[in-house]
Amino acid sequence: MAGKWFHDAVSRDLVQSHRVKTVLYSGRSKFQSVDIIETPGLGRCLVLDGKIQSSEKDEFIYHEALVHPVMVSHPEPKTVFIAGGGEGATLREVLRHRTVARAVMVDIDDEVVALSREWLPSWHQGAFEDKRAEVLHQDARKYLADGKERFDVLIFDLPDPVEEGPACLLYTQEFYRLAKERLNPGGLLVVQSGPASWLDFRVFVAINKTLATVFPLLCPYHVFVPSFGTAWGFTIASSHIDPAFLSARDVEERLEARVGEGLRYYDGFTHEGLFLLPKHLRSRLAQGKRVITDEKPLVAVASKDPLASWPMGKPSGR
Amino acid sequence: MAGKWFHDAVSRDLVQSHRVKTVLYSGRSKFQSVDIIETPGLGRCLVLDGKIQSSEKDEFIYHEALVHPVMVSHPEPKTVFIAGGGEGATLREVLRHRTVARAVMVDIDDEVVALSREWLPSWHQGAFEDKRAEVLHQDARKYLADGKERFDVLIFDLPDPVEEGPACLLYTQEFYRLAKERLNPGGLLVVQSGPASWLDFRVFVAINKTLATVFPLLCPYHVFVPSFGTAWGFTIASSHIDPAFLSARDVEERLEARVGEGLRYYDGFTHEGLFLLPKHLRSRLAQGKRVITDEKPLVAVASKDPLASWPMGKPSGR
């Protein structure tokens, strides 16, 4: 373990450590700490507030899993709204769909977007320059509250609700109600909904429970993302479309008509398997009670640094 | 990260670290190093040759995923053979099936089994005392080669093929051929087949390719096991039964008739989802070329300790 490493404290009892080749960028934006590191195992990685957001080597898994199930489930998605998604890879996947005429991406942190443009070209692949895309830097909630525009698909690709972090009020019942009002009839919403692991399902269960108070139909699913070291949860919510009813063949036909070649993670069989969660996760979801509200928001990672609260007195010794 | 930790070197670029409450046992059997540690996150863990084999908190996921899909896929499994499985939890899951009249478990390492009896009671739960069970300590390959007995289901719950480790020749084409001869007509085999992650699929692909040279029908599947920090692969092989053809309802009916209550990970929906691997893993499996043979066995973890080959000369300095 000699040399430079990045340690991701998954919990206070579990740490995942990645060897670092070099640190390409290290700083703080107005909203969060930002590191861009190069690792031998994962390639380039974006790290916000000490957590890996995505890695060059496996970001396709996360971003395809986030975008395509919801997009394919919609009969003809023309307008898409993305909250977050600073790397540009969510936008990239959305724009693969030829049905899309307009994609609005609102990420509050313009510095992260600028750094991604510079350092993460294989993520955005020019998506920011696509004429169908509008990229704005403001609070996504305010944007939806102030505007009147409705969308076919909403994609919430937000960082963790860190205390006083930029995404704290983007996981609440009130925000999901607002989101519902910005959906066209027949529209769908997808949310990245946290780790979906037997050791860590608190956030996943709470987000699903909260969505269930607003939307009649929920489709939670989970995907193993190697660079996270855990299975990751997503949830599609809608008024009446159930993605799980699409067969592998349906999915393949829609992909062929709308997207064509180029997907690596997602296809018809993948879609069919997605929504069949194992029994223990289904039972946890069924037991969820916590509803997240503006008044009692979820604070998933209260500390950006497990040692941050180390007492001031220098430890001395033996 | 102060205090006692167990570091699991997943690769030379990735380390997973678990806080240790205490080390209950630490020693070497004739075949491998053995640690039994107590952790706050995972409870008790069995560690062989430096790798966590299973943890109190989530061993049910691994063991149910290993045993029930193959058992349920068989029309009426009466005789079962287990290679490995020293903790006794695989035997425990097998014996849940009321159809089973005889379960032979052959684990070469009697010390690991004795330590598991003493330290891991929640794993075996008395399975070793069940009258239907016969537990032997010898080489599983020799046992199958010398005997004439045939079984309905074979379960290979073996540790990694570490060089000169006990399981080195239990992953080869020759061994799978032998296994096939010990199956009753209509019998099935299941193998734990290594990590099934985009970052680490070499072993999984090779085992599947090798099995494919011996068995006409393969059903690979993968399951996220939190304590491993990765998705784990399994493969069911048989002459003509395809587990993926069982519907959720079929599975539920068989479970009700044969097992009853008590499963936490596995049920009908879980079964249906299992065999629908995502596209990138399916494409890797399709590209597999390496066939494992006695002459060229797979050595997955060549070093039990990443620092083992540190040169003898003490490093000195600056």
Place this chain on the structure above:
Amino acid sequence: MAGKWFHDAVSRDLVQSHRVKTVLYSGRSKFQSVDIIETPGLGRCLVLDGKIQSSEKDEFIYHEALVHPVMVSHPEPKTVFIAGGGEGATLREVLRHRTVARAVMVDIDDEVVALSREWLPSWHQGAFEDKRAEVLHQDARKYLADGKERFDVLIFDLPDPVEEGPACLLYTQEFYRLAKERLNPGGLLVVQSGPASWLDFRVFVAINKTLATVFPLLCPYHVFVPSFGTAWGFTIASSHIDPAFLSARDVEERLEARVGEGLRYYDGFTHEGLFLLPKHLRSRLAQGKRVITDEKPLVAVASKDPLASWPMGKPSGR
């Protein structure tokens, strides 16, 4: 860094990690957490509240450096009082001096002493059985306050003043005043006084400053102890004897007459070098202002575990 390691958080920015062969004992006494670990580099180690107290391989450096300079500086030390010193090695070194007729050791933690008797035989080497020794388990301050006995030499071999730990009030001006009253005329006191490193001298400076308010003559010194990863401070205090005035030859003569063979760290030349601190440490000592009192005790290590204050909410993710 695979396998079992013990991480000693020297500060929040510096961690020293020792490979662990096995954990021989792990528990909590009434006063502190206790681990006895076996390491390949240091042999057996006693760990209290997460800090290595001494290691088999180099405890001779610490214990000889603590005991002999003060003992040799006294013209004829007959009675010795030890506060702390649970491993028995301080007592062992004291009893090497044939002048000693009585050695009273008061360590509040009878469990640590019992564990040391069982697990650390090379430390005490039978010292506990010596007829000249009396070993008591009570509060050292109370013992000195209640008793009337005076001693030639007092040795304070105490753990860090951890908050609410057993040694919190054994580093204060009031305690040193009491200690002075329990010294025979011409008696000397030695205190282990914390790390004496340019990166960490706060405790060392404060203890010296506090002692200086009570004793007219101070001799601070420091010794590199490999298992601590730092230079360690000690201070001899007295009314009129200055150990630095003893020449190497004086020391050799006294050692020959009183101790004989067997020392590994300490001799005449070592003594001469001890009290010649480098300029930067002398200047720090000269600038010390903080006086430790019962009302404002020094709390060197406020947290036994740098992660202890990790917030309750499980961190979740990305």
Place this chain on the structure above:
Amino acid sequence: MAGKWFHDAVSRDLVQSHRVKTVLYSGRSKFQSVDIIETPGLGRCLVLDGKIQSSEKDEFIYHEALVHPVMVSHPEPKTVFIAGGGEGATLREVLRHRTVARAVMVDIDDEVVALSREWLPSWHQGAFEDKRAEVLHQDARKYLADGKERFDVLIFDLPDPVEEGPACLLYTQEFYRLAKERLNPGGLLVVQSGPASWLDFRVFVAINKTLATVFPLLCPYHVFVPSFGTAWGFTIASSHIDPAFLSARDVEERLEARVGEGLRYYDGFTHEGLFLLPKHLRSRLAQGKRVITDEKPLVAVASKDPLASWPMGKPSGR
């Protein structure tokens, strides 16, 4: 231990870890890997081949301890030769001596020097621009072998003799013989001679033994350098001057006449204490047998990375 850390593998059983604020530079020169990191505990650090060479916060200890004892011991040092010393701090300390008319510094790695000029201004403090200094980038041994110039003081501030590293043949008997020929009558040599710790004295002992075959008078000394986590050894060698004969007063007088104010580590008392090594180190030095030769050079750190020899086969798992 979350976040970015630099792990310094002191040995295969001991790792020292420094929290990293950022990595200012990371690359490879023609000769070695180079990192310049910013840490909260040590400030800026230069890291060559994975080992901290010096830190902003305590480099004064190392560089003053290297330069001044030998300079002060010479009656009037006018010409000085430095081998290595890329940071420029050794040159800085040499040039403090007003007696010096010419200082030749030969460091083979021009890239390290250029990086030091850019990133380590508090190290060189303009020394490279001093008119008395000549800085060359070539092999120090070749320079001494080809030239005829003789010097009053030689200072060998070289990195470890890593295999095939730049300093491999700068620790041998043959090189020291050559060095002796380049000394003016009455000249002295000082060598940084590796860690001088009870846990790690192999290099220190071998360098001293080798020097003893060439020079009649040796003065080994050691200094605790916090950023190294260990005591560091140095050796002054000469034909007839014994630095240990200088009293504190002699040293003070020479410093006043030649250097003036500004030293933080070194003064008269420091000098007096330096050469009085503790008994256990003296006895190790007395037992040294290994003589380093061109044919059998010392390879202190055979591996720059403890995981470098990790086998190619990806480890797989359980």
